[in-house]
Amino acid sequence: MLVSEEARKRVQDLKYGSNKPDPGDAARISKLEAKIAVATEEPEELQERSNWVPKFLSSIFSEVNECHFTTAIGFRYQFARGQP
Known part of the structure; x- marks a missing residue:
């Protein structure tokens, strides 16, 4: 089975390349972090209200x-x- 040069290069990039998020990933990550913050505050607020x-x-x-x-x-x- 012959592997193309492009496939080998892609494997090398995946193995040794940097795993930094691109700008789109960074935006999605920040949105998810904001949602997580809201989701963790909500149960605390409900707990306080239901005491x-x-x-x-x-x-x-x-x-x-x-x-x-x-x-x-x-x-x-x-x-x-x-x-x-």
């Missing part, structure tokens, strides 16, 4: 437990007095 959710759920859970406890005491009291 109230666990606190809210905890307060509701406490209220439900308190209500259940109060109701259970009331039922026990009624049962002890013989009231249905």
Whole structure:
């Protein structure tokens, strides 16, 4: 199998040539880096905005437990007095 001189030159360029991006690649890289920066900031912002959710759920859970406890005491009291 004969390899053309152009193919050999291309292989040499790929092996030993510089891998610097051309201006088009540099522009695409900068756009992607900007998108990555925005994408990493967005979850942090959402995390900050959603911090109230666990606190809210905890307060509701406490209220439900308190209500259940109060109701259970009331039922026990009624049962002890013989009231249905």
